[in-house]
Amino acid sequence: VTSITAQPNDDPAPEGAEETAVTTTTPAAVVVPQRDPVQFLAIGDSVMLGAAGVLRERGYTVNAEKNRQLKGTLEFLQQLKDAGTFGDVLVVHLGTNGPIARDDLDTFLEIVSEVPLVVMLNVRGEVAWRSSNNEVLASIDVEGDNIVVVDWLAESQNCARACFSDDGIHLLGDGQVFYADVIRNITGK
Template sequence: MKKFLFILVILVFGSGIIIAKEMFSGKVPEDIVFVGDSIMNSSKQYIGPNFKNPYFDTKISRQFSTLPGIVTKLVEDNKLKTVLVVHLGTNGKFTDKDFDYVMEMANGKDVFFMNTAHKDPWEQEVNRKLKEKVDQYPNAYLIDWYSYAKGKNEYFYKDRTHLNDKGQRYYADFLTNEIKKHYLGENNKASAPKDNSSNTQEKTIKMDKIIDLRKQ
């Protein structure tokens, strides 16, 4: 009886990441490089287990303008082997030159750019320009964090920029699913998964009823 209950709990509450890991195992590139600011930095402990041999270069208050230098170093150190995932723009705007240089250094490798969700005035300009630039390159892809997270205040601290623990977990799950859906071929430009927190609660209630019936 106890064993039965334990398995159900794992399936209900672990489906976001644990089930996804098993489903997608071995179907995405290894050695993915993740570059970001404090948003990604706070979530990397939840992202890392979902990929094989990931490499993180994240830093608090990082500007997009530092990305060309970071990517140059990654290439020189032979760390950029397969895929690059970038989440920058929270702390300021970027130039066409910055973006184009990164794509040149990527040398045909897939590059995923995650847009921003925060309260600062440059948010919309950064997101608009990211979409515009991504559309110019066949190996660049946009991950629409803005559409998924905007307005979900329960994910953020009071500054409406940095993620609390719940937000960090949803961020990691969202990012994982977007990358892995891409390599499964389900969507060329993957869309955001639904927030199933209410469904999870319903399943938990139903599970409790099942357990009660088994006791009778």
């Protein structure tokens, strides 16, 4: 917010000129409107985006984007919390597109600490940060009573049909259903 202060001018106004008053205003604080909680909310990257249709059919509200990372999603998650959007279940699949810093994960855990059930899926695919991300995600499984970490890397090995694109990460039709089934095994939906 830029503050502008009007300085009084002691010089007389030119003959025939009208005197004007200068008023400054400060914008009101941004208020996040309250809304009804979304009981089954899924937030993720392009992997989840691939299964968004199946998840929606099962009653989830899905917010998934290509190239999304945890670090860049924290502000959005905080806005959702502030708006009262979190309901009973939050499914999160982030970590495919870059490393997860412990500080970011701690911030995430604080944001979602009041959600009754948070399901996080770890990383599959040949990316340099897979092992480190999966290790840091596994470390939270014991930290919070409301957090369940799904070993997507291991679970995905059980998908017996044409499940993954050539990159071994993104989901094909059978993989989309399998992905949603893995989530349903935890959430019941």
